[in-house]
Amino acid sequence: xxxxxxxxxxxxxxxxxxxxxxxxxxxxxxxxxxxxxxxxxxxxxxxxxxxxxxxxxxxxxxxxxxxxxxxxxxxxxxxxxxxxxxxxxxxxxxxxxxxxxxxxxxxxxxxxxxxxxxxxxxxxxx
Amino acid sequence: xxxxxxxxxxxxxxxxxxxxxxxxxxxxxxxxxxxxxxxxxxxxxxxxxxxxxxxxxxxxxxxxxxxxxxxxxxxxxxxxxxxxxxxxxxxxxxxxxxxxxxxxxxxxxxxxxxxxxxxxxxxxxxxxxxxxxxxxxxxxxxxxxxxxxxxxxxxxxxxxxxxxxxxxxxxxxxxxxxxxxxxxxxxxxxxxxxxxxxxxxxxxxxxxxxxxxxxxxxxxxxxxxxxxxxxxxxxxxxxxxxxxxxxxxxxxxxxxxxxxxxxxxxxxxxxxxxxxxxxxxxxxxxxxxxxxxxxxxxxxxxxxxxxxxxxxxxxxxxxxxxxxxxxxxxxxxxxxxxxxxxxxxxxxxxxxxxxxxxxxxxxxxxxxxxxxxxxxxxxxxxxxxxxxxxxxxxxxxxxxxxxxx
Numbered sequence: 001x002x003x004x005x006x007x008x009x010x011x012x013x014x015x016x017x018x019x020x021x022x023x024x025x026x027x028x029x030x031x032x033x034x035x036x037x038x039x040x041x042x043x044x045x046x047x048x049x050x051x052x053x054x055x056x057x058x059x060x061x062x063x064x065x066x067x068x069x070x071x072x073x074x075x076x077x078x079x080x081x082x083x084x085x086x087x088x089x090x091x092x093x094x095x096x097x098x099x100x101x102x103x104x105x106x107x108x109x110x111x112x113x114x115x116x117x118x119x120x121x122x123x124x125x126x
Numbered sequence: 127x128x129x130x131x132x133x134x135x136x137x138x139x140x141x142x143x144x145x146x147x148x149x150x151x152x153x154x155x156x157x158x159x160x161x162x163x164x165x166x167x168x169x170x171x172x173x174x175x176x177x178x179x180x181x182x183x184x185x186x187x188x189x190x191x192x193x194x195x196x197x198x199x200x201x202x203x204x205x206x207x208x209x210x211x212x213x214x215x216x217x218x219x220x221x222x223x224x225x226x227x228x229x230x231x232x233x234x235x236x237x238x239x240x241x242x243x244x245x246x247x248x249x250x251x252x253x254x255x256x257x258x259x260x261x262x263x264x265x266x267x268x269x270x271x272x273x274x275x276x277x278x279x280x281x282x283x284x285x286x287x288x289x290x291x292x293x294x295x296x297x298x299x300x301x302x303x304x305x306x307x308x309x310x311x312x313x314x315x316x317x318x319x320x321x322x323x324x325x326x327x328x329x330x331x332x333x334x335x336x337x338x339x340x341x342x343x344x345x346x347x348x349x350x351x352x353x354x355x356x357x358x359x360x361x362x363x364x365x366x367x368x369x370x371x372x373x374x375x376x377x378x379x380x381x382x383x384x385x386x387x388x389x390x391x392x393x394x395x396x397x398x399x400x401x402x403x404x405x406x407x408x409x410x411x412x413x414x415x416x417x418x419x420x421x422x423x424x425x426x427x428x429x430x431x432x433x434x435x436x437x438x439x440x441x442x443x444x445x446x447x448x449x450x451x452x453x454x455x456x457x458x459x460x461x462x463x464x465x466x467x468x469x470x471x472x473x474x475x476x477x478x479x480x481x482x483x484x485x486x487x488x489x490x491x492x493x494x495x496x497x498x499x500x501x502x503x504x505x506x507x508x509x510x511x512x513x514x515x516x517x518x519x520x521x522x523x524x525x526x527x528x529x530x531x
Contacts, residue, residue, distance in 0.1 A: 002287040004287075099287075100289040101239060101286045101287040102288075102293070106297075122287055
């Protein structure tokens with residue numbers, strides 16, 4: 001068995017433009033997806049838009065100012081917004097535990113992502 | 127009596143490599159380790175077979191490779207593994223018999239999660255038994271670049287969990303299409319090597335042959351598979367006549383048709399006839415039908431170019447492709463004359479996917495020559511010379527330039 005993160009990348013402007021009725025229909029589709037695949041899904045979530053994101057970028061990334069090689073006292077930089085402006089942004093995710101990539105891809109094909117697509121990433125097992 | 131088994135080992139390498147490797151992968155669940163074990167088994171055969179070549183060399187090699195794999199596994203059991211083991215089903219999921227390791231290996235190498243370049247490279251390495259250097263030369267990259275490409279692909283297979291398995295019926299049509307595209311690329315790359323001194327890469331053509339036969343044995347009812355095998359046979363039937371005694375390229379018009387392999391042509395034509403009856407029409411069946419029209423013409427002048435244009439129209443209507451459109455324009459140049467061919471070609475000159483494609487310039491040069499526009503023909507042929515990296519093709523183009531005066 002392997003764990004896979006299914007990342008939903010969608011056009012945020014589409015989400016902003018649709019009415020409540022369509023939003024509810026998409027959420028209902030996600031509900032059906034979760035119900036149909038509850039046996040392999042280990043988690044998931046719907047993200048607020050990228051406008052709500054805050055980046056923490058230390059020398060070396062992630063605000064890891066204590067790591068070797070960084071000047072003492074040098075603080076991580078906290079900034080507003082996502083790293084880069086892209087048309088399609090990460091908007092949600094599912095975590096699934098399935099036997100192999102083919103099963104993960106079969107699952108990914110059923111994820112509702114009307115304004116973009118999904119990316120499947122295997123998790124490192126440590 | 128002792129014999130020198132080198133010939134028998136080389137023969138077994140050619141015939142049995144893929145099957146031995148595939149059976150070993152099932153044990154190692156690790157592509158690199160399987161390759162090592164199989165290479166060692168072949169090395170072992172060089173001495174062990176001095177007292178006689180076994181009746182079933184493939185079975186002997188598989189047993190030897192698997193024994194090494196089990197030893198290696200025992201040694202590695204305590205060691206840390208950098209990558210997860212390949213996903214291999216414990217029981218045979220195929221209801222019709224024992225697991226088909228050879229086919230599973232092919233579908234693993236041609237998995238859509240890999241890049242197109244990686245698929246063909248892995249297939250040539252793991253099923254074709256070609257060396258990294260040989261594959262690198264076929265695709266115009268350096269050996270370290272190709273080695274890195276193969277390593278990256280194997281890593282992705284292990285890390286992402288690409289399974290070692292024949293896909294189920296639901297996935298099969300899509301997955302088989304990917305495999306066919308890989309075999310077709312091996313065929314076209316072998317037919318006219320993109321680089322180097324020789325026109326033909328015999329090793330690639332032989333591998334395309336083997337792979338098409340393997341698919342035909344496993345999917346006897348599939349019209350695309352039949353079409354692809356027919357395309358391989360009808361193309362390969364001309365192999366001996368495409369290069370002259372001086373090593374120069376001999377064009378279709380000038381080939382000695384009495385030396386075409388009639389056995390391959392007959393088998394190819396029979397396959398085409400069957401494949402063309404499938405509905406909806408299948409791409410490889412129609413492409414093979416084009417090759418069959420050429421094979422059936424007793425002389426170049428007897429070629430039914432109108433039929434060929436019609437077949438290309440069928441392909442283009444369903445599967446638009448600039449390269450097929452270029453081939454169609456050349457056929458129009460013979461069916462309706464060079465002016466009509468040029469008109470068909472002009473529609474393609476702005477096609478971005480043909481930019482830098484030497485055959486477009488070469489075809490244009492030839493049509494311009496035939497309508498008597500020699501200055502423009504010269505420019506087009508000079509462009510074509512710059513764009514080809516195959517010595518034999520460049521030689522032919524240079525000869526045409528000289529003939530223009």
